[in-house]
Amino acid sequence: MKRRQFVRRSGLASLAALLGTEIVYGANLPEGLPLLGLQDPDPFKLFDKDPGMTVLNDKPWNIEAKAHLLDDAITPNKFMFIRNNGKIPEGIDLNTWSLTIDGEAVQAPKTYSLEALKSRFPRYTYQLTLECGGNGRSEFNPPAKGNQWTVGAVSCATWTGVRLRDILEDVGITDEAVYIGYHAADTHLSGAPELEPISRGVPIAKALQDETLVAFQMNGKDIPLAHGFPLRLVAGGWPASASGKWLNRLSVRNIVHDGEKMTGSSYRVPCEPVAPGEKVANEDMCIIESMPVKSLITYPKTGATLPLGKALNFRGHAWAGELTVKSMEYSIDFGATWQGCSVKAPANRLAWQRFQGSAQFPKKGYYELWVRATDSQGNAQPMVLPG
Amino acid sequence: MSDKHSFEKSFREVRTMMRMIVLLFLAISGVLLFVLFDPDLSSFQSARPASVVNVQDSLDQGLVDADYDAIENGIHLRTGFVEAEGLMTVVNNCTNCHSAKLVTQNRMTREGWEATIRWMQETQKLWDLGNNEAIILDYLAANYAPEDTGRRANLADIEWYVLEESSD
Structure with a gap:
């Protein structure tokens, strides 16, 4: 940011010095000449984001x-x-x-x-x-x-x-x-x-x-x-x-x-x-005021395969707008049965909360690990999007 | 009257010239400063080569007219729009203010697209589309219509991998 501004200012300054006069349209320059940085075709570099x-x-x-x-x-x-x-x-x-x-x-x-x-x-x-x-x-x-x-x-x-x-x-x-x-x-x-x-x-x-x-x-x-x-x-x-x-x-x-x-x-x-x-x-x-209760599994990444008999350690974050998340549960059978798992207190009010747990699988096959959070007023995440 | 016009004309010419000079100087001082900060141009060497190639590609597309509106596998490459009747009318009217991505990631009925156009006209400075409106609506309704997907789609594009124990 600073360097780009420096480049633009010195450009104006050198021109002004040469002409010995004020650059009348200097103030208009940003209009037709976007910052070099914002022209960068790669948004990941432009905004310093992970690819x-x-x-x-x-x-x-x-x-x-x-x-x-x-x-x-x-x-x-x-x-x-x-x-x-x-x-x-x-x-x-x-x-x-x-x-x-x-x-x-x-x-x-x-x-x-x-x-x-x-x-x-x-x-x-x-x-x-x-x-x-x-x-x-x-x-x-x-x-x-x-x-x-x-x-x-x-x-x-x-x-x-x-x-x-x-x-x-x-x-x-x-x-x-x-x-x-x-x-x-x-x-x-x-x-x-x-x-x-x-x-x-x-x-x-x-x-x-x-x-x-x-x-x-x-x-x-x-x-x-x-x-x-x-x-x-x-x-x-x-x-x-x-x-x-x-x-x-x-x-x-x-x-x-x-x-x-x-x-x-x-x-x-x-x-x-x-x-x-x-x-x-x-x-x-x-x-929309306070956002509703929600949770997100951040580990492991979707697609994990593991040997039969090995437990799956998982974790993620849960949040509930103005409220706190008071309990977390997980299911490996599309919501037929639920088990509790741990959820930490937030770092401060309005911060998300870390949950973690460990799941065992009874036999070989395809599973989806689901989690649901319940907030301090007893509202849990719905199983389908009420769209 | 004509004096005023010729004054305005020369004023405009002077202004254009001034802008050209300023741009030229900016470019030169930019290059000079860059060399000053980075004499061996190392930032060009360490950067990801793939994106440098991309820049060249897009420049080429801009210069060679034939490639500018190239279509591959039924997709208008420059915008990502589906090739179908009305494509260029949509490109010319719907990508001036916002990216084509804002259109292509949405699915609406003809009524939904029409309501969106009205909203843009009432609040976002979209112009009167005239005869093009029907062409645009037909295109959008045919190619970007909602699908009845049910309550939850199956997970897709899963990349399976062997899970190693995490360090955290």
């Missing part, structure tokens, strides 16, 4: 992991899914980047530089589960519209930043506050400057939680460009689209935020149970 990741879409970039790539307790960047609604911003300047807090429910708008955010408020680090609201969509029947995520649009990295609550207390919000909505530097696919690719948010109660961060680090380093550099809202346990990347403005609203992808069928589900594929009126759709 085993699956590219679902290259305009905009959408990339997911496979189950066995998510075995780490803390997801490294190389295995973290990328979900974009628009174009990744270019030419980010840390010196001029700022975060403005505005909206109907602030006493007065206030703007912070990156430096001010980092120095004025205490820092916190949490491991937070971020799962795309559409993760698992590929199994829906009839099919759901959009990127056909299988199982790999989930991650649990550590995020470091300041509490949104501390910022909002410093700004001063009124009793009218209902929701916060983010605004960011990514740009619309159509190129229309007045359109935002996405502008979502969370209710004020979620915004004020300890773990809701305005983050500037992921896994102890600057947030990678594709994941929101230099600033990202992180609201763990909710659809990851609530965690706005490239954050530059937060509006404290006196209504449920009505930004792009907050309405219609975006990140909303029928409020009441409906038949698969049934058309649902706009007013009967509800915003």
Whole structure:
């Protein structure tokens, strides 16, 4: 990032020096001349991702992991899914980047530089589960519209930043506050400057939680460009689209935020149970808040063969949005019988939990190992996708 | 009037020229800086050779018109679309803003595709498709229709391997 900026600046500077004048159209350059890095045809090098990741879409970039790539307790960047609604911003300047807090429910708008955010408020680090609201969509029947995520649009990295609550207390919000909505530097696919690719948010109660961060680090380093550099809202346990990347403005609203992808069928589900594929009126759709209970076997990779009599040690992660996973079970007979296995406490609230177990097989043959998690309110994973 | 036009014309010419000069200088300073940082061009040698070859391939495709819209095994190589009536109308209208992958990974009925087009027109700046709309809808409904797959498809493409004991 820095080196590319350096290249561009020195290019301008040398030309300016030669002509002895200001480059009038210098400011227009990024428009017709994308950063060299973003032209790289290899997304794995471009975003520093493992070659085993699956590219679902290259305009905009959408990339997911496979189950066995998510075995780490803390997801490294190389295995973290990328979900974009628009174009990744270019030419980010840390010196001029700022975060403005505005909206109907602030006493007065206030703007912070990156430096001010980092120095004025205490820092916190949490491991937070971020799962795309559409993760698992590929199994829906009839099919759901959009990127056909299988199982790999989930991650649990550590995020470091300041509490949104501390910022909002410093700004001063009124009793009218209902929701916060983010605004960011990514740009619309159509190129229309007045359109935002996405502008979502969370209710004020979620915004004020300890773990809701305005983050500037992921896994102890600057947030990678594709994941929101230099600033990202992180609201763990909710659809990851609530965690706005490239954050530059937060509006404290006196209504449920009505930004792009907050309405219609975006990140909303029928409020009441409906038949698969049934058309649902706009007013009967509800915003997805806490994500439902789920688990994923990350070891061994699908396709394992082993000698008869040998136990299969397996493990993975389970998570339950705002809740915790209280028990895990596994089945080797398509759900006819279930046995318990162990599940650890999360590293902190809203982090996924490690489960592990060992399965014995009675005779030679083809088996599928299934696991199911049950959350702290007794909800278990359904055996079929209720699509 | 004509004075104004000729002024605008020369202004545009100067602007174009300025942009060309700036681009040229950027390219030269880019190369110079690259050589400065990496005099033996080692980053070209260590990188995965396969992707270098790919870059060349795609450049070739762009330069040679005949290959640009090449079709192999019924697939339009540049986009991944199925070769069928209406292909180029779809390519020309549906890949300007987003990747063809956003289309080819989806399955919808004709009504579903039409609703998606309306949504793009109402909110995403898609233009009026005119007579092309029927061609596009026919193509999509015929080639990207939903299949009734049942509750859970069987696992597919399993790569069987012998499991060695894990270290973790």
